[in-house]
Each structure stands twice: as structure tokens, then as C-alpha cells.
Amino acid sequence: MDENNDNRIDFALIERAKQNEPQAFNLLFVKYRHRLMRILSRFINDKSEIEDVAQETLIKAYKALPDFNYDSAFFSWLYRIAINTAHSYFRTKARHTHLSLSDLSVGEDNDNDDFLQQRLTDSSNPESIVMSQEIAQTIEKAMNTLPEKLKQAIILREIDGLSYEEIAQIASCPVGTVRSRIYHAREMIAQKIRPLLDNDESKRW
Amino acid sequence: MMKETINQQISALMDGELGDNEQQTAIDMLIDDKLAQKAWAEYHLIRHALQQSAQEKGSLSHRHKIQPFLHIPAANHSRWLATAAAVVVVFILWGIWHGAGNKSTANMPSLQAENVIVNVEHNSDNMLTAQNLTEIAPAMLQDSSTYYQQSYRYSVDMDGLKQVSYSFE
Numbered sequence: 001m002d003e004n005n006d007n008r009i010d011f012a013l014i015e016r017a018k019q020n021e022p023q024a025f026n027l028l029f030v031k032y033r034h035r036l037m038r039i040l041s042r043f044i045n046d047k048s049e050i051e052d053v054a055q056e057t058l059i060k061a062y063k064a065l066p067d068f069n070y071d072s073a074f075f076s077w078l079y080r081i082a083i084n085t086a087h088s089y090f091r092t093k094a095r096h097t098h099l100s101l102s103d104l105s106v107g108e109d110n111d112n113d114d115f116l117q118q119r120l121t122d123s124s125n126p127e128s129i130v131m132s133q134e135i136a137q138t139i140e141k142a143m144n145t146l147p148e149k150l151k152q153a154i155i156l157r158e159i160d161g162l163s164y165e166e167i168a169q170i171a172s173c174p175v176g177t178v179r180s181r182i183y184h185a186r187e188m189i190a191q192k193i194r195p196l197l198d199n200d201e202s203k204r205w
Numbered sequence: 206m207m208k209e210t211i212n213q214q215i216s217a218l219m220d221g222e223l224g225d226n227e228q229q230t231a232i233d234m235l236i237d238d239k240l241a242q243k244a245w246a247e248y249h250l251i252r253h254a255l256q257q258s259a260q261e262k263g264s265l266s267h268r269h270k271i272q273p274f275l276h277i278p279a280a281n282h283s284r285w286l287a288t289a290a291a292v293v294v295v296f297i298l299w300g301i302w303h304g305a306g307n308k309s310t311a312n313m314p315s316l317q318a319e320n321v322i323v324n325v326e327h328n329s330d331n332m333l334t335a336q337n338l339t340e341i342a343p344a345m346l347q348d349s350s351t352y353y354q355q356s357y358r359y360s361v362d363m364d365g366l367k368q369v370s371y372s373f374e
């Protein structure tokens with residue numbers, strides 16, 4: 001995806017989060033958590049330690065959000081926090097230290113504490129942090145069962161990062177058709193992984 | 206609004222294919238609507254899985270580029286570790302050198318093992334492994350070059366890395 005487009009959406013969500021809408025930050029976290037966990041898993045072998053570092057990263061990022069000044073991509077900013085957190089985590093060997101939730105607040109709304117507590121609870125299971133092999137395999141299998149036009153569209157979008165306009169030119173079809181194909185491809189794959197995801201939607205999402 | 210319409214909006218939103226007004230409406234919906242949030246999470250999970258899979262396939266071919274250069278006897282771990290540490294140091298120096306003036310990775314040259322000069326003394330305490338080498342270096346290349354130095358310190362100094370192992374095949 002074009003980096004400017006990515007920033008445009010991220011910055012819009014950050015703006016909303018700064019306006020005391022913690023759900024907007026949650027959406028950013030959901031967007032990047034798999035990527036963040038994967039990077040951490042390159043450095044840290046132990047799942048519980050990945051979990052600890054990720055939790056602290058989340059808390060620090062949320063706390064520091066008012067200082068985010070839009071001069072870098074959100075993930076670069078988050079990445080820096082994660083690396084620094086990992087570094088200090090191992091330096092101090094403080095495997096079980098967590099910041100006090102009572103110290104944290106983007107605004108003055110105490111609901112934010114509940115939000116953070118919920119996020120920490122959500123990621124308490126290591127299996128929910130690093131994507132399971134089963135999910136990855138299911139997605140790959142689902143890809144192979146997609147109709148060819150849908151498969152082509154989503155590969156060009158997700159792997160090659162092409163815009164709808166570019167895909168439309170390659171596929172010789174209208175942009176609206178590309179939009180529809182990509183959506184249907186995602187939905188067909190999502191249907192396959194839903195049974196593997198947590199049944200308790202209120203907890204996971 | 207119908208679920209299909211909502212999810213199609215979310216799909217286009219995450220691709221950055223909505224105009225300003227549409228995007229604003231979609232974000233409002235996303236913040237308020239549980240089903241939209243569910244689609245957002247699922248679609249991003251799928252995106253991550255597809256990109257990870259593609260990346261791993263790329264990483265395999267990348268590993269093939271590096272291994273012939275190393276010429277490591279299967280039993281000679283210490284020598285290999287010294288070489289691996291040296292290679293990572295060169296990656297970092299290369300990254301810092303490039304990172305000083307250019308934060309974009311778009312025009313960075315692909316890694317070429319032939320460019321590596323081994324000039325670092327053997328340090329058997331640095332438990333860098335082939336897995337580290339082939340996984341950390343691409344990660345460093347993908348992310349902003351300003352983080353190379355931090356990544357390096359972490360890679361080499363952190364006790365946590367010692368638990369990562371590599372099996373010679």
C-alpha cells in the first residue's frame with residue numbers, strides 16, 4: 001500500500017485517539033500488532049517475553065500519543081518504542097514489571113484505563129499474539145481456492161501493493177470491479193479463518 | 206447499512222482507496238460499529254499473513270545468496286559465529302551510512318554478500334546465528350534506517366538472543 005495512503009488513515013485515527021476516542025488507538029493496534037509481534041519474535045524467542053514487551057510497548061505508545069507529531073509513520077514511531085522497550089526490558093531483567101495503569105491517560109477520561117486493561121487482557125494468551133501456523137495455513141489454502149480473478153486482484157493488492165487503478169489496468173476492468181473483487185476475496189478468506197479465531201468476539205475485538 | 210456495504214467500505218478504507226469524505230465516514234463507522242471492527246481485524250490479519258508468506262519465500266532465496274559466501278563447515282560454529290557477527294556489523298555500518306542522509310528504503314540496493322568485508326575480531330559471546338542473520342537483516346532493511354543502530358545493539362548485546370539457535374542442515 002502506498003505509504004502516503006497508509007499515513008493518511010493512521011494519522012486520521014491518531015487524531016481521533018487524541019480527541020479522547022481510545023477505540024481509534026485500538027484500531028491502530030489491531031492493524032499493526034501482528035507486524036509488531038513478528039518483529040519482536042525475531043529478537044525474543046520466549047512468547048511470554050514477547051507478550052510482556054508488547055504490552056509495555058502498547059502502554060508506552062498510548063501514553064506518548066499526545067506527543068506524536070506526525071513527522072514519521074506511525075509504525076516507525078511504534079517500532080522505536082518497541083525496540084527501546086525491549087532493550088530496557090532485558091537490561092533491567094524486569095520480566096514482570098508493568099507500568100501502573102493509574103498513571104496512564106491520554107485525556108482525563110478514566111475510561112481509558114479500562115480500555116488499556118481490556119487490551120492487556122486481550123493479549124494475555126501468547127497464542128493470540130503470534131499468528132498460529134494453523135491460521136497461516138488456512139489462509140494459504142483459502143487463497144488457493146479463490147476464483148482466479150479474485151486471487152489475482154488480492155495478490156496484486158496485498159503482495160505487490162498496487163492501487164485499484166493499477167490493478168484495473170492490468171485486469172482490464174473498471175476500478176469498481178477491482179474494489180469488489182478484493183473485498184470478496186477478503187471475505188472468502190475471512191470465512192475460512194473465523195472458526196479458528198476466538199469465538200468470544202467481544203473479548204477479541 | 207448492510208454488512209456487505211460496511212465491510213466493502215472497510216476493505217477500501219484499509220487500501221487507502223476512499224476520498225476524504227468517504228474516509229471520514231468509514232472511520233466514524235469503524236469506531237462505532239463492532240462488525241466493522243471485526244472486518245478491520247480480520248482483513249489486516251489476512252494482509253499480514255499474505256505478506257509474511259511472501260516475505261518468507263523471499264527470505265529463502267535471500268538465504269541462498271548468503272550461504273555460499275559463508276562457506277561454513279558444519280562443525281565449525283565458532284568460526285561461523287564470528288563471520289555472522291562481522292556480516293551483521295557490516296550491515297549495520299552500511300545501514301547507518303545510508304541512513305544518515307536518506308530515510309527512504311525504496312532505492313536501497315539489494316543485499317549482496319560479495320560486498321561484505323570480514324574485518325571484525327572473533328567474539329564468541331555474540332551468539333548471532335544464521336537465523337538472526339537472515340531474519341534481522343531484511344527486517345532492518347524494511348524499517349526506517351534510523352533504527353539500524355538500535356537494532357544492532359539489541360541484536361548483539363541482548364542476552365535474549367542467546368536462546369535463538371540455528372541447526373546446520
